[in-house]
Each structure stands twice: as C-alpha cells, then as structure tokens.
Amino acid sequence: MRVPMILALVTVLAGCADSHRWSPQQNGSARITTSDRIFITTPADGEYGDNVYSGSGRNTAKIIYNAASAKSHLVRIGGLAENYQDAINQAQGAEQDILIFPTILHWEDRATEWSMISDKVEIKVEVIQVQTGAVISSGIIKGSSGLATLGGDHPQDLLPQPIAEFVSSLF
Template identity: 45%
Template sequence: MRKMIRALSLLSAMFLLAACADSHQLMKSNGTSGFSMAPDEPLYVSVPRDGVYGSQRYNGSGMTTAQILQGAFLKYADNVSYGNSTQSRSEAWEAAMQAGAIYLVFPTILHWEDRATEWSGKPDQIEVKVQVIDVATNTVEASAIAKGQSGLATLGGDRPQDLLSKPVNEFVSSLYDRQ
C-alpha cells in the first residue's frame, strides 16, 4: 500500500511539474544555416502589426515584439534601432535605409493568444516569424518562426510575450555564434 501511495505521489508531482512548464520551439528556414552577422553591422527592427486572436486585438503586442527583438540583438550588436510605429515591409525597408542599417529585422506576429489559463485550462500561445533582410539587396538572409505555449498551471502570471524571449534569443545567438 505504501508503494502505491508513493507511486501516486510521484506521478502527481511529475504531472504538476509538466503542467507548469512552458514549451518553446524555433523553426529556422533552410537558407539560414550559412548566414552570419558581425557585431559592428547596424540593424533596424521594424514594429509588426499587433497580434489578433478572433475578435481580440492585443494592443501594444507589436511594439513589445520589436522591443524583445531589439533586446536580443543588443546582446551581440553595437547598434540596434527600432521603429516607433507599425510598418509594412516596404516602409520598414525605407526606414532601415534612412537609419543606415545593414540589416532589417522584420517580424510578423502569426499568432498571439492570451488566455486565463489558470481557470480555462487553455494555454497562452505565440508564434512570430522573424526575417533578417539585407538592406542593400532587399533579400531575406535568414528567417525563423519562434513559437511558445504556456504550461497549464501558470497561476495567472504568464503572458504571451513571456514565451517569446527564449526562442528569439536562440535564433539571434545562432546568427552570431558562427564567427
């Protein structure tokens, strides 16, 4: 009987830990593997449109995404600026040229879902596509999709943007670690 209680206790503890864990995933495009960046190359990060889920618009999610990307690139690059409002790709490319950037970092929010996970049982989710574009040629040099999903036992503290840093940092690190 004691063994049964221990086994159930251990199983319950493992389930609780698994429910608390966030999951992250980074899917890089095939062309990304040979590309690398230098710390002295100036970058411009554009602001994507805010995330939407159904009829819910998450105001400020585009600016938050740009700031997370800027922070990740600042760990490696000396000069990273970002826009102050939402820009299309052509507007962002023009702004990057005016800023003297070598690369344009162009994010697109594909999925942004902020749920009351603690009572609904539905996790927060995020999916953001990030393209690194050579400003001189206007060609995509690297691309990835960063995904995240919260655990089910969040105790009300998680937000979608909390799920973005880890896969974004992994992507940015991969662009500089080849040197």
C-alpha cells in the same frame, strides 16, 4: 502510496512547463557582425478573434532588441511596418545594414489558470541585408504556455528564450 504521489507531482510539474520552438524556413550563409547597424521594425499588434492585444507589437520588437543588444551596440527599433516594403524603406531611410522584420501571426492571451487553455504565440522573423535584399535567415517561433501558470503569464513571456537563441545563431 509513493507511486501515485510521484505521478501527481510529475503531472503538476509537466503542466507548468512552457514549450517553444524555432522552425527555420530559410538560412543564408551570411552572418551579422558587431559592426552592422541593425534595424528592428515594430510589427502590428497581435490579434485573436475580436481581441487586439495593444502593445504586443512593441513588446515583440523590444524582446528582439534586448537579444540583439546583447551581441551588438548598433541596434535600434523602428516604427510600425505595415508590410515588407515598408520595413525595407524604413531601414534604407535610416541607413541601416540589417533589417529584422517580425510579424505576429498568432497572439492568444488566455486566463490559463482557470480556463486550462494555454497562452499561444507565433512570430515570423525575417532577417535581411538591406543593401542587397538577401535573406540571412527566416523562420517561425511558436510558443505555448503550461497549464499550471498560477496567473500572470502572457504570450510575450514565451518569446525571450527562443528569440535569444535565434539571434545568437545570426552572429
């Protein structure tokens, strides 16, 4: 009787666990210092099929801002960046040292508690020295919610931990 009960408990707890990972694509040798002015562009809102998740771009920029602000006081969020050149132009116009350019690649907010389909998120993040155009780091953060969410979870809830870890690695 104990073994089936333990297996059921382990299964339920495993269903609650979110998963996320950072997959680096490029890591330069340069690091961000606390005296660098950091500019975070706002990505376009995430989409899945015909659904556009209004505010997801701003949420993503804010999560990155919160992580960077824990390391530096010289952090600001810029406007919507349609593309890489637009992001560079915004950062140069604001006389910033470092550009963090996030792009939402996948954003899927599901009613997991009844559909048993996980929320999913995938964000590409590029960190660039504005003056030289050198890439300090770039990679992709992927996250997926557990199945036993008990409601209220969203893709942005999968981002704070991996983004905080990524930002910490830049300093």
